[in-house]
Amino acid sequence: MTSVSPHKKAKALKPTSRRPAKELCSECGLCDTYYIHYVKEACAFINQQIGELEVETHTRSRHLDNPDELYFGVHQDMIAARKQQPIEGAQWTGIVSSIAIEMLNRGLVEGVVCVQNTKEDRFQPMPIIARTPEEILAARVNKPTLSPNLSVLEQIEKSGMKRLLVIGVGCQIQALRAVEKQLGLEKLYVLGTPCVDNVNRAGLQKFLETTSRSPETVVHYEFMQDFRVHFKHEDGSSETVPFFGLKTNKLKDVFAPSCMSCFDYVNSLADLVVGYMGAPFGWQWIVVRNDTGKEMLDLVQDQLDTQPVTSKGNRKEAVQQSIPAYDKGVTLPMWAAKLMGVVIEKIGPKGLEYARFSIDSHFTRNYLYVKRNHPEKLEAHVPEFAKRIVEQYKLPE
Numbered sequence: 001m002t003s004v005s006p007h008k009k010a011k012a013l014k015p016t017s018r019r020p021a022k023e024l025c026s027e028c029g030l031c032d033t034y035y036i037h038y039v040k041e042a043c044a045f046i047n048q049q050i051g052e053l054e055v056e057t058h059t060r061s062r063h064l065d066n067p068d069e070l071y072f073g074v075h076q077d078m079i080a081a082r083k084q085q086p087i088e089g090a091q092w093t094g095i096v097s098s099i100a101i102e103m104l105n106r107g108l109v110e111g112v113v114c115v116q117n118t119k120e121d122r123f124q125p126m127p128i129i130a131r132t133p134e135e136i137l138a139a140r141v142n143k144p145t146l147s148p149n150l151s152v153l154e155q156i157e158k159s160g161m162k163r164l165l166v167i168g169v170g171c172q173i174q175a176l177r178a179v180e181k182q183l184g185l186e187k188l189y190v191l192g193t194p195c196v197d198n199v200n201r202a203g204l205q206k207f208l209e210t211t212s213r214s215p216e217t218v219v220h221y222e223f224m225q226d227f228r229v230h231f232k233h234e235d236g237s238s239e240t241v242p243f244f245g246l247k248t249n250k251l252k253d254v255f256a257p258s259c260m261s262c263f264d265y266v267n268s269l270a271d272l273v274v275g276y277m278g279a280p281f282g283w284q285w286i287v288v289r290n291d292t293g294k295e296m297l298d299l300v301q302d303q304l305d306t307q308p309v310t311s312k313g314n315r316k317e318a319v320q321q322s323i324p325a326y327d328k329g330v331t332l333p334m335w336a337a338k339l340m341g342v343v344i345e346k347i348g349p350k351g352l353e354y355a356r357f358s359i360d361s362h363f364t365r366n367y368l369y370v371k372r373n374h375p376e377k378l379e380a381h382v383p384e385f386a387k388r389i390v391e392q393y394k395l396p397e
């Protein structure tokens with residue numbers, strides 16, 4: 001008799017039951033595949049299990065009494081880096097794409113899960129399994145929208161691929177780690193980016209229209225360490241808007257509910273994380289979580305300038321003051337926002353302290369969101385490390 005893996009029967013499920021996390025679904029893509037069979041255990045918004053999966057992935061969970069691990073997760077090294085020759089059109093300097101290309105060229109993997117965009121829309125994500133450097137390059141730059149990266153998982157098993165690199169954000173990677181053993185791979189490499197405040201495609205449009213002078217020509221944007229949003233336009237021009245000038249009252253409902261209830265900003269379960277927020281302006285921030293991550297970073301060491309991470313300033317007061325302001329949706333007039341941006345840039349948190357500022361601000365906001373909107377989930381959904389971070393602040397009821 002032929003035996004069928006339990007997940008292969010799962011396609012028979014009715015479409016109505018296809019997003020068990022309901023409004024908290026981040027559209028990670030798992031439920032578009034027959035691995036939906038495992039959704040109740042695997043979904044980051046149904047079964048938060050970062051601690052357990054850290055042990056499986058890195059052989060231990062983070063040391064909560066080590067201040068750096070409390071914030072940035074299990075790691076053996078953190079550095080600031082940038083490519084000596086940046087990749088044109090990449091989000092920052094293209095370290096992510098460069099590692100993926102090296103891994104493919106050296107035969108370490110047969111394919112790379114990454115996200116291109118559709119022909120019609122530069123911000124509409126289209127997950128693929130890249131098998132050539134050209135396909136990886138075509139996936140460079142953030143698609144700043146929820147992306148169903150895991151929707152390609154079925155193709156992996158069907159293709160017979162045994163060695164794979166997956167690039168993704170925290171919620172995608174938590175679900176991936178939870179089904180990793182079912183994928184039939186010999187080796188899975190995971191290259192993560194931090195992620196926060198993501199939106200669906202309609203939300204992105206609202207954000208661009210509310211914030212940029214020319215929403216239709218934006219090709220790239222980033223919330224940067226100088227407390228400004230930097231937009232790049234089709235004609236190569238740039239535009240900056242201070243964080244404190246954002247129309248918070250209009251933007252409050254733009255972010256996806258999944259992102260308002262996420263506590264895995266730093267992608268705890270990736271082998272290697274490449275972001276920017278713990279590095280000086282213009283540099284990328286790299287967190288090596290385990291030996292696999294080190295192996296990946298070593299592949300591009302000769303293409304990088306590096307420097308140690310540093311930390312300066314004190315974030316606590318700025319975080320505490322921003323909690324009620326965000327809660328009430330206060331927006332400063334532009335002159336005041338610019339002034340505040342200049343002052344905070346001069347004396348405010350830098351390097352790892354900036355990363356802590358951003359984590360604290362988002363975790364306190366998200367804690368309040370879960371408490372108010374999903375109180376029954378609060379205890380199990382908020383990881384212990386996030387509870388300790390939030391406890392440092394006085395929150396409104």
Ligand code: FAD
Nearest residue numbers: 090091092093094095096097114115141142143275276277
């Ligand atoms: P590139 O070489 O340009 O490659 C970018 C890679 O990102 C591509 O391989 C692509 O497959 C992948 N990608 C693009 N869009 C998505 C998506 N929607 N979901 C999953 N993968 C995607 N860093 C921080 O330090 N703080 C943040 O708050 C932060 N927020 C982010 C939010 C999002 C939605 C994303 C995708 C990334 C975020 N990052 C953040 C990471 C940062 O913006 C850069 O992506 C990272 O530093 C890599 O830059 P790069 O030039 O090396 O990437």
Ligand code: SF4
Nearest residue numbers: 021025026028031043
């Ligand atoms: Fe399914 Fe992913 Fe949505 Fe959870 S977040 S319901 S696993 S698609």
